[in-house]
Amino acid sequence: MPSVVLVGAQWGDEGKGKITDYLAEKADVVVRYQGGNNAGHTVVVGDQEFKLHLIPSGILYPGTTCIIGNGVVIDPKVLVKELEYLKSRGIDTGNLRISDRAHLIMPYHIRLDQLEEERKGANKIGTTRKGIGPAYMDKSARVGIRVVDLLDKEEFAQKLKANLDNKNNLLERVYEEKGFDFQEIYDEYLGYAEKIKNLVADTSIIIHDAIVAGKNVLFEGAQGTLLDLDHGTFPFVTSSHPVAGAACIGAGVGPTDISKVIGVVKAYTTRVGEGPFPTELKDEMGDLIRNIGHEFGTTTGRPRRCGWLDCVILRYAARVSGLDSIAITKLDVLDNIEKIKICVGYKYNGTELKDFPSSLKVLAQCQPVYEELDGWMEDTSQARKFEDLSINAQKYINRISEIIGVKTAIIAVGPKREQTIVLEKIFENR
Numbered sequence: 403m404p405s406v407v408l409v410g411a412q413w414g415d416e417g418k419g420k421i422t423d424y425l426a427e428k429a430d431v432v433v434r435y436q437g438g439n440n441a442g443h444t445v446v447v448g449d450q451e452f453k454l455h456l457i458p459s460g461i462l463y464p465g466t467t468c469i470i471g472n473g474v475v476i477d478p479k480v481l482v483k484e485l486e487y488l489k490s491r492g493i494d495t496g497n498l499r500i501s502d503r504a505h506l507i508m509p510y511h512i513r514l515d516q517l518e519e520e521r522k523g524a525n526k527i528g529t530t531r532k533g534i535g536p537a538y539m540d541k542s543a544r545v546g547i548r549v550v551d552l553l554d555k556e557e558f559a560q561k562l563k564a565n566l567d568n569k570n571n572l573l574e575r576v577y578e579e580k581g582f583d584f585q586e587i588y589d590e591y592l593g594y595a596e597k598i599k600n601l602v603a604d605t606s607i608i609i610h611d612a613i614v615a616g617k618n619v620l621f622e623g624a625q626g627t628l629l630d631l632d633h634g635t636f637p638f639v640t641s642s643h644p645v646a647g648a649a650c651i652g653a654g655v656g657p658t659d660i661s662k663v664i665g666v667v668k669a670y671t672t673r674v675g676e677g678p679f680p681t682e683l684k685d686e687m688g689d690l691i692r693n694i695g696h697e698f699g700t701t702t703g704r705p706r707r708c709g710w711l712d713c714v715i716l717r718y719a720a721r722v723s724g725l726d727s728i729a730i731t732k733l734d735v736l737d738n739i740e741k742i743k744i745c746v747g748y749k750y751n752g753t754e755l756k757d758f759p760s761s762l763k764v765l766a767q768c769q770p771v772y773e774e775l776d777g778w779m780e781d782t783s784q785a786r787k788f789e790d791l792s793i794n795a796q797k798y799i800n801r802i803s804e805i806i807g808v809k810t811a812i813i814a815v816g817p818k819r820e821q822t823i824v825l826e827k828i829f830e831n832r
């Protein structure tokens with residue numbers, strides 16, 4: 403039975419939530435392994451829409467164990483709210499487990515994220531302002547507070563005091579802001595501890611046991627390849643590793659435990675936040691795609707920047723995550739476009755670049771080299787088999803796979819579960 407890593411191949415919002423939910427019907431365990439509530443994964447079941455930020459998208463199936471792994475940064479306030487939200491919508495969250503090693507997002511992380519963005523002004527990253535970067539900074543600096551600490555009152559008090567000494571100093575002296583009150587945070591956070599303590603576990607053991615027992619395990623990536631701290635468009639990235647390799651570190655399993663990697667690819671490209679975007683469409687076509695695709699952030703509500711599909715990015719994502727196959731989503735959004743472009747390379751300084759550059763200065767000057775394909779001008783949202791798609795839609799899919807050298811396993815033609823075409827099964831019957 404496979405353990406499958408599912409990653410975003412672009413700048414996030416590829417439809418990872420929808421594909422995870424689809425596959426989760428056959429998954430025994432679904433694991434989030436990085437990021438935090440900067441993620442916004444939308445899942446549509448029947449006429450109900452669920453927006454998840456921290457809890458894996460497998461939670462909508464009662465029999466699936468869902469895990470928030472050690473690599474995730476957890477804002478317990480958001481977690482408790484999300485648990486309540488799901489309960490209020492009739493979803494049982496008893497199968498959720500939270501890693502005792504995951505780091506916590508504290509109120510000062512959120513404030514510092516906001517203050518840094520304001521300080522940077524025009525050079526801002528365009529973060530979600532949820533405290534993600536500062537929380538990962540504290541983890542790297544070895545001063546972060548973990549879930550296991552939160553469950554130990556003395557340990558928590560001592561770590562919170564030490565952190566507040568430092569953070570209040572920074573807030574007051576550098577940013578000329580008011581610091582945070584120890585007692586307020588302490589009481590608030592112990593309240594969250596009470597609500598989540600029964601869900602806390604050494605989750606690496608649960609995942610390992612499931613793999614050993616031959617169960618289906620699905621690792622649900624957040625963000626996307628180009629937001630990766632190492633492989634993305636640095637510094638316009640997030641502070642974690644959305645690439646497939648991070649599933650091992652963020653869940654506590656070894657590389658030999660992973661049997662397949664699927665890249666989720668939106669049929670066009672979007673990006674939220676700042677940074678270069680070679681195939682961006684700043685014209686009516688971009689507006690059209692944004693409106694038809696409802697490209698507005700799940701987490702921040704910001705309009706997403708839209709552009710043509712970029713296969714330079716996809717080839718790069720295929721390499722750095724070792725993609726076995728791709729799931730192409732939102733094909734239906736392109737249904738009424740007469741001529742569709744695919745970027746197959748970049749022109750830079752008179753030469754053609756085949757590979758994604760590391761320098762943002764170079765990337766910002768890259769001109770996309772396009773191939774133009776005829777649109778299909780037909781409703782694809784009812785298609786359930788590859789053969790149901792018109793020839794031009796099939797050609798679009800086949801051309802993407804051909805250019806990037808990775809087969810297509812799944813095609814999504816709408817947000818609902820049933821609006822999914824399977825070309826190659828990932829799990830048994832799925």
Ligand code: GDP
Nearest residue numbers: 415416417418419420443444732814815816817
């Ligand atoms: P994620 O962050 O990768 O999970 O993606 P988001 O949930 O932020 O954004 C994807 C959006 O597209 C969500 O609103 C989904 O419900 C929706 N969606 C997913 N797949 C499809 C599809 O094939 N067609 C259409 N029209 N919408 C889709």
Ligand code: IMO
Nearest residue numbers: 414415440441442528529530624625640674675
């Ligand atoms: P999902 O999982 C799209 C972007 C932010 C910003 C950069 C850094 O829904 O695909 P951060 O708050 O992480 O420090 O912001 O990363 N970003 C996302 N963009 N989808 C996401 O998640 C994102 N999570 C972060 O917009 O540009």
Ligand code: MG
Nearest residue numbers: 415442443700
């Ligand atoms: Mg999203």
